[in-house]
Amino acid sequence: MEQRRSKFGNWMRNSITARMLVVGFLLLVLLIPLQFVQFLIEERSYRQHEVIQEINSKWGNEVLISGPILKIPYKELKEERIYDSNSKVTQTTTRTVISHAYLLPDSLVINADVESLKRNRSIYESVVYTSNMTFAGNFPTIDFSEMDIDTEDILWDKISLEIRISNLQGIRNSMQVTLGEEDLPMTPKYNESYLSIIESSPLKVNYAENTSPINFNFHIKINGSESLKFVPLGKETRVSMDSNWHSPGFDGSPLPDEETKDIGANGFHADWQAFQINRQFQQKFLNKIPDLRSFGFGTNFIIPVDEYQKSERTSKYGFMVIGLTLLVFLLIQLVSKIYIHPFQYVMIGLALVMFYTLLISISEHSSFLKAYLIAGGSVLGLITLYSRAILKGFKFPLLVSLSLASLYGFIYVIIQLENYALLVGSIGLFVILAIVMFASRKIDWGND
Structure with a gap:
């Protein structure tokens, strides 16, 4: 052995x-x-x-803004068929229901001034920001005749304006939209989708015989993190963004204009321009607006080095x-x-x-x-x-x-x-x- x-x-x-x-x-x-x-x-x-998610949730999560949008109620006749089991006869009745149409702006100009900050928790670091933004533009004449909605069927005294936003908790000012000559305070409305809705009270001005564009403008201050994006609802949408963040990640389509884009150690400047022909949705919708998040574009605020x-x-x-x-x-x-x-x-x-x-x-x-x-x-x-x-x-x-x-x-x-x-x-x-x-x-x- x-x-x-x-x-x-x-x-x-x-x-x-x-x-x-x-x-x-x-x-x-x-x-x-x-x-x-x-x-x-x-x-x-x-x-x-x-x-990082915990830090961001307390400050404000990513921001995606879609708006403003005119919400236009109108009367619509609906036919209903009711079957009588006793007489075995189907009766047809007609009733009036209230439906909604949605009108997107012709022109949308957004200016965003973004101040980024670093937040630390123990050894971890996250990037958050506060953005001051102004929105301006105009809506076209309210006319849905091509969709078989008569002017007489529109409830002109019930028209309202809404803005859809992903981070309602991050808003840091009282939202008020100037539409035409009206100042419209905005209030939140329950919505089950990803984007929360803030909506105005009904318009006081009757635009039934209006033939000129309806101007709007508003200001929003919001806390956010990770990204700031916009849905190009206008027939022509222009976005300008300035920030002190030195490592932006541009996302979505279109990308910023290369001629005016400027990135340096002290921050960046970027301009976007989008037209209706560049996207796959129209300016008018009936009953509901589809999920348009995939059309959003903007900037990701990221820490460039992940150890x-x-x-x-x-x-x-x-x-x-x-x-x-x-x-x-x-x-x-x-x-x-x-x-x-x-x-x-x-x-x-x-x-x-x-x-x-x-x-x-x-x-x-x-x-x-x-x-x-x-x-x-x-x-x-x-x-x-x-x-x-x-x-x-x-x-x-x-x-x-x-x-x-x-x-x-x-x-x-x-x-x-x-x-x-x-x-x-x-x-x-x-x-x-x-x-x-x-x-x-x-x-x-x-x-x-």
């Missing part, structure tokens, strides 16, 4: 195949703590999202870093005939895994670059000193140090790239493969 154990021990110690199998097995085992690191990154990222995303991308290269580092030690072992115990391979692998936990924890309190340098330098120094004790001398520990430093530098470059990440990564892996093939060309693989 002891002789068999001795033979097996010698085979494990001297066989190239046995050493490769052991390193391969240990690499698979090290995937377990690496997976736990990825779970940790996901958990911290989810926690960040939760805290958790970068840490997650970095951890995806963990298998490559651990595998190549263990391969370097294996090649050194084969070339130098120095025996490296499986336990020592495990210690090296765990040190490499610790890089990612250090990276995520330090990046929560500092920049990603500083966290990467500290984590990488710490692990690099630890493994270099450990390999000095294992491999003796200075030549092989220096080789390990240079190899690991090159790997970390290569991965950092890939993380910073977006459009060329795949190209640079493929070329880098090809170079690494060529180096390994060159370094292993003189190894005697027959010693098994």
Whole structure:
């Protein structure tokens, strides 16, 4: 029995195949703590999202404004068929019901002045804003004859104006719309959809014989976060936005005019222009207005660097870093005939895994670059000193140090790239493969 154990021990110690199998097995085992690191990154990222949502909900969520819209009630005759089970006769009756038509403005001009602020909760940070906006424009003559609604059927004394908005809680002023010569106070109205409705009292002016455009204007001050968007309800919609936020993300269609767009360290200016021909809805609706949120455009107020995303991308290269580092030690072992115990391979692998936990924890309190340098330098120094004790001398520990430093530098470059990440990564892996093939060309693989 002891002789068999001795033979097996010698085979494990001297066989190239046995050493490769052991390193391969240990690499698979090290995937377990690496997976736990990825779970940790996901958990911290989810926690960040939760805290940001809590901050935003107390200040004001994203803002999407659709309006103003004229709500026009009219009388409509409805036929009803009633079946009498006794006489087995179907009777037709006609009754008058009140329906609603909706008229969108011909011209809509929006000027938004947005002051952004950063809000912190513990180690997490969110961007919120306060926006002062003015809306102006005009409605066309109220005429629905092409939709078979007679002028006499319109209830002119019941016409009202409404504005639809996603963040009713964020409004910070008393809403009042000037329509023609009237000042209309706005009050909220219950609505089950995503957009809340604020509606005016009925108009006092009778526009039955009006043939000229009906002008409007109003001001709104609102707290929000994440984004500020508008639905282009006008036949011609113009939006101008100024803000002190330095990293806007423009969203929706159309995008801002490139000729007037200006983004700098102190903020940005952007102008949009949209026409009816650019969108897929008309200026008049009967009975209800469809959900037009998908036509909204505007600006996302985002923090440009998400450390958790970068840490997650970095951890995806963990298998490559651990595998190549263990391969370097294996090649050194084969070339130098120095025996490296499986336990020592495990210690090296765990040190490499610790890089990612250090990276995520330090990046929560500092920049990603500083966290990467500290984590990488710490692990690099630890493994270099450990390999000095294992491999003796200075030549092989220096080789390990240079190899690991090159790997970390290569991965950092890939993380910073977006459009060329795949190209640079493929070329880098090809170079690494060529180096390994060159370094292993003189190894005697027959010693098994």
